[in-house]
Amino acid sequence: MKNSIIIGLVAVGMASISLVSFAQDKEGGKEMMKEALKRNDAGELLLPDANDYRTWVYVGTPVTPNDMNNGKAAFPEFHNVYMDPVSFAHYKETGEFRDGTTLLKELVSVGSKAAVSGNGYFMGDFIGLEAAVKSSKHHADEPGNWAYYSWTNEGKQPLKDTAKAFPTAACNACHDASAAEDYVFTQYYPILRAIMAEKK
Ligand code: HEC
Numbered sequence: 001m002k003n004s005i006i007i008g009l010v011a012v013g014m015a016s017i018s019l020v021s022f023a024q025d026k027e028g029g030k031e032m033m034k035e036a037l038k039r040n041d042a043g044e045l046l047l048p049d050a051n052d053y054r055t056w057v058y059v060g061t062p063v064t065p066n067d068m069n070n071g072k073a074a075f076p077e078f079h080n081v082y083m084d085p086v087s088f089a090h091y092k093e094t095g096e097f098r099d100g101t102t103l104l105k106e107l108v109s110v111g112s113k114a115a116v117s118g119n120g121y122f123m124g125d126f127i128g129l130e131a132a133v134k135s136s137k138h139h140a141d142e143p144g145n146w147a148y149y150s151w152t153n154e155g156k157q158p159l160k161d162t163a164k165a166f167p168t169a170a171c172n173a174c175h176d177a178s179a180a181e182d183y184v185f186t187q188y189y190p191i192l193r194a195i196m197a198e199k200k
Pocket residue numbers: 062063064075079081103104105130131132148149150166170171172174175179183184185186188
């Protein structure tokens with residue numbers, strides 16, 4: 001029994017070592033962290049497969065409905081936020097967002113406002129997808145090396161095939177001014193807050 005626990009622990013240890021080495025990408029003599037999403041030659045991010053990123057680590061779902069914002073919320077939908085698993089493992093270990101961290105925010109409309117459980121906000125349909133990516137390689141000039149992308153197709157489906165980085169002022173500036181930790185709104189992600197609480 002004891003032996004099998006030890007073998008199990010060694011196996012888990014080896015698996016995490018190989019995960020970390022998988023995340024390294026040698027380029028120009030410098031170790032760069034590999035990103036979770038693919039890019040085309042122009043540096044645009046390719047639309048990821050939903051069945052893939054929905055298995056990433058889920059960190060929280062903020063919602064800013066229209067009817068709590070004078071009928072006109074800036075982002076009137078649910079935001080399901082996922083973090084790539086290699087970066088999550090690193091965050092758990094160090095409390096930091098590693099170079100290469102990718103956060104995806106899936107936009108879901110506010111659907112029904114009543115259920116057998118009571119009145120509330122219930123998720124409707126998938127309407128968009130955005131990303132926040134920290135990359136010293138691709139975003140060397142962006143504050144914190146973070147850049148922001150969207151495949152959202154003005155409320156229509158399907159989503160766009162590729163997404164290019166927004167200018168700094170469009171996205172990064174607000175994240176810089178108001179996000180709790182390294183441009184990420186961890187104040188609204190209880191799963192990441194729980195890790196930070198453990199570290200303190
Ligand atoms: C006015 C401020 C503001 C602007 C401008 C803004 N965001 Fe955000 N963003 C937020 C807030 C607040 C959250 C967390 C709560 C939420 O999602 O409602 C967030 C969360 C995110 C997340 C999830 C990861 C994270 O960093 O917390 C992504 C991805 C994202 N935004 C993408 C974008 C993109 C793309 C743009 C530009 C088109 C943008 N944001 C512009 C305020 C902003």
